[in-house]
Structure formats: C-alpha cells, structure tokens
Amino acid sequence: MEPLEKNINLTRIGAPKNAILERAEEVADSQLPIQWKIFPYAVFLLLLSGLFSSWKFITSSYNINAFSLSTIIILSLCLLFSVAILILLVVFVRSYVSVLKTTKTMFFQDQMFSLILEGGKDAIWDWDMEKNKIYFSPQWNDMFGYRKTGMSDNPSDWLAIIHPDDVASFQQDLTIHLEKRNSAFHSEHRVRTVSGDYKWVVDRGHAVWNKSGKVLRLAGATSDISNVKEVEAVLQGKTEELERANEVVKQEKVKYEALLTSIGDGMIAVNQDGQIMVMNPQAGKMLGRNVSWALGKFITEVISLEQNDKEEPLALGDRPVMKTLVQGIRIETVSYLFSADGTKFPASVTSAPIFLEERLIGAIVVFRDITHEKEVDKSKTEFVSLASHQLRTPLSAIRWYSEMLNTEKLGPLNEQQKSYMQEIYDSNRHMIELVNSLLNVSRIDLGTFAVEPVPTSFRDIAESVLKELVVKIQESEMHVTASYDDTIPKVNADPKLVRIIFQNLLSNAIKYTKKGGQVSLSLTKDDMNIFIKVSDSGVGIPVAVQDKMFTKLFRADNARIVESEGTGLGLYIVKAVVEKGGGKVWFDSVENKGTTFYVTMPLSGMKQVSGAKDLA
C-alpha cells in the first residue's frame, strides 16, 4: 500500500475521477524505466543506419550499378531483414503499451482503493493467512487509538484486545466462515482501545481460498457500533419498561372491567366532547341499550333526561355531564331518565370530571335507579301526612279545653294550677305548629298541596301577621318597622301561601334577634315582581352552614342557643311555596350582625293547582 503514502494528494475525499486518471497516466509514465522508453527509438535509428550502411557498403565494395540484379537481391535481403526487425519492433511496442495500460489500471485501482480506505468510515483489515500477518488501515488504528504506535500485525495481538467474554463467539464466527459454512464473515464483539475502554464493533469480511481449499487471506472492515449498542441497550430498557407498564395496564384493565361489570350502578365515561368511551353492562341494561351500539355516540343521544319533578326535558346546558365538561365540577342530582322503550325512572346522577395532569379530558357519569327509594320515601311521607293529620283533632281538643280552663269559667284556679295550665297551653300550641309543619312538608313532598290564587294584597297579609306577632314583639322589646310601596297592586296569589311566607320570615327575625333588637319589613316592586325584604339585627347565620338553610330539619347551633324551640321546617316550606308561586328566595347574613331574607313574587301572579290539599 505504498502509493497511498506517496500520492497522498490524490487520496482526498471527492477527487474527480478524470483527475485521478490523468494523474495515474503521469505516474505510470514516470514509473516506467527510461531504458524502456528510449529503446524503440534506438532500435528504429539502428535499423535506418543499418539500411543506409548496407547500401553504401554494397555499392562501393562491389562497384556495382545501383540497380543491377545482385544489388536488388542484396537489397531485398536487407529489406526482408528490416521487415523482420520492424515486426519485432511492433511486437515490442504492443507489449510496451500493454504494460503501460496494466500499470495505469493497477495504479488507478490502487488510488481508488486508497480513496475508499481514506474516505470511508469503516476501518479495513487484511489478514494474510500464509504469512500470518494482518494489515490494519489507518482508520482501524484511529478507531481504537493505535494511530501513533500502529497496531501489531500479529493476529494473536488482535485476539488479545477482544473482550474476554466475546473471544469464544468471535472464534466461532471465524471458524464458521473459514469452513465455508456461510457466505461472509460476521462477528459482533467488543475491542479494547488504547485507553482501556471497550468499543462495540462489527467485523464483516470475506476469505479467499486456493483451488485446494486452503485459506489464503481474510479481508474485511470493522464498524463502530457502540452508539447502536447504546441505543439498543436503551431501547431494550424501554421495551422492558413498556412491557412491564403494559402488564400493569392489562391487569388494571381487567380489574376495572370486573369492577364495572359487578357494580349495580350504571356507569358511563365520556371524552371531552361528550362521546361515550366506556359504558358498563348495567348502564346498558338500565337504558335498554346495547353497549357496543352506544360506544362512540354522544351521551346526549343515548340518555334522555327530565328534571326531577318537572315534566320537561332538561336543557342541554343544565345536564349534569355538560356542566362537568364545561365547568370541570362534580354534580350530584336527581333526575328522571328514559329507557330506550320510553319508560321513565328516577335516578340519582353523579357526574365527575376526569383530569389528566390538570387537563380536563372527560367525565364519568354514574346513575342509580332510585324508584324503590322514591317509593319508600313516598310511603314514609304519606305516613307522616296521615299521622299529623290524625294528630290535629286531639291536639285541637286539648287546645280548646285548656283555653276553657284558662278562662276560669268552670271555676277558679290557684296560682300553681294556672301556671301548669299555661304550660299545657304553650306545649299544645307548639305541638300544633309542629304537626302543621309536618303536614305541610309531607304535602309539599308528595306534591299534593293546592294553589288557589285570588286577588291578594301582600300588604294586608303582612300587617295581619305583624299584628299576630305583637305579643312576641312586646315581650322581646323589638323595634319593628315596616314600609310599603303604595303602588303595589293586588296580585293573583294564594293568601294562605303568602301568609306562610310572612309568618316564617317575620317570626324567625324576631326569634333569632336578641332583646331590644331591630326588625324591618319592606314591600317594594318593579315592572315584573314584588320584593319582600325582612331584615333583622340578630344572631346571623354562620357562613359554614349557609348552604343548608333551606334543607329539611336544619337548625344552626347559634340559633338553638337563643331559641330552643323550633322545627327546622319553616324555611323549607317557604322555599317550596315561593318556588311553587314562581318566585325566588335568598338571604344575606353576617354572624352576630344580622340577616336579610329576600323574596320575589311575580306580579303576574301564581298559577292555579287544583284538586289537591291546602297547606295548614
């Protein structure tokens, strides 16, 4: 491989082919010995001078005419001789050209090979099996850091720098190829660099055998595959990780499927657009739908909803799942759901958002058929209704008789008897209130209370309620003020229901305000509504319990302290009555400062609900 060093200027990567050829010719010419180059000219000159001297010699020594017979014979012989010499010369020139061509070709191939060696990334090695020596290209030496020292040409030194764990497989690969059991030598192994690290490489090569099958040489290339191995190792790690994760996912999936199948509630998972991704068999059963039919459909197509107690379809934006998907909040509600065959059933519906790294990706809707609970509730309410109704008659009798005794028309009572009678009378009154409240609540819950609107003056009712409360107001030294907008017309409303509103709000304001406090009532209106506002400077409602104010039987702890008597049913009844009348009720309150309740009732009046029972 000497030319590589000599003609290093040619071995740069990317030299054009014709440049190489030109240079190859030059070098081939320069490499031809000078004797070879001048030899044909010398022979030609010799031939010419021979011919000329023969001509001169013959004509002068024999003194013959230039064109005598003997001259012609001699000249012919000389000509024959010259032709023979010329033929020899032609043969020589042809072999000379052939040698020149071969030299050029060899040089060209040598240069190309050098270029490939220098330009290619692969490191080349060539193992001469006869001499048992290995040539390693500069790239090979560079690859392992042997450029300075040069790698030894002893094959056993090569074997010595192969990783001990890979020697056996390397030798096996070698044997397989040398025994012609495969078409090319291929071995992946680690080779030690000068610094002592190991590099993963792949050796690919080919052996040359002579006719008798003896191996003459094995030549090939070494490629650095450390990066590939690193990537392989990372990939292997990742693959194992993925396999493990996949296994976990599979197990989780099986668990979830078992869980979903076994729960009695219907469960539907939707994506962010509201399309059904998962639906358990129970949901399919309750909705009378095939699960595979429902998958991918919008939940709004699959479930029809009616608002609890209102026989009209729930607006899209009010549907629990929509609220969850839009606002990302959990919704719990009771609605009526429809099965595919049109059957309606009450259900408790919970819709919860699904977040992935704080991003809302869908919702889970769980619903339970509460037909049975509703029936049980209904029977309980019916029982309460019946029981309280039945209790009213004996309680009225007790009230009547205790009033009679209190008048002392049947005989005088001593002080102790009077005090006991008063106790009986107060307890009886309290029981009547409780029983009336229970009866009202049961009628509200059963939806059986009547609304009989007649032209009603809200002011008259408010004043009459305040009159009824005069004793209490005086006892508690309350400062009560009332203001009325004179322009408020009579409104079509059920006076009993309006009375219930004033009674509860005003009596609460008095009850929950300490002695000497202030209570104010105002009645105003705008184009659409009448506004009732009842304010007090009482104990207020703690923030923590404000959301429970209108629920059944709820009483705040601070209220119990100032007033032990109470049913916790008044505000529940007020809310039901106001909403039945088409109005709204709410409040503002600051603990220990006071409370204001607001009620709106439409000037257009209440709608009649007939055929049902009155509230007491």
Ligand code: ADP
């Ligand atoms: P009751 O007054 O019989 O307890 P209500 O349903 O009328 O039942 O009221 C429920 C609860 O609401 C009361 O127990 C009390 O805690 C609170 N509350 C109602 N009105 C007021 C008010 N004006 N000031 C403070 N708390 C009030």
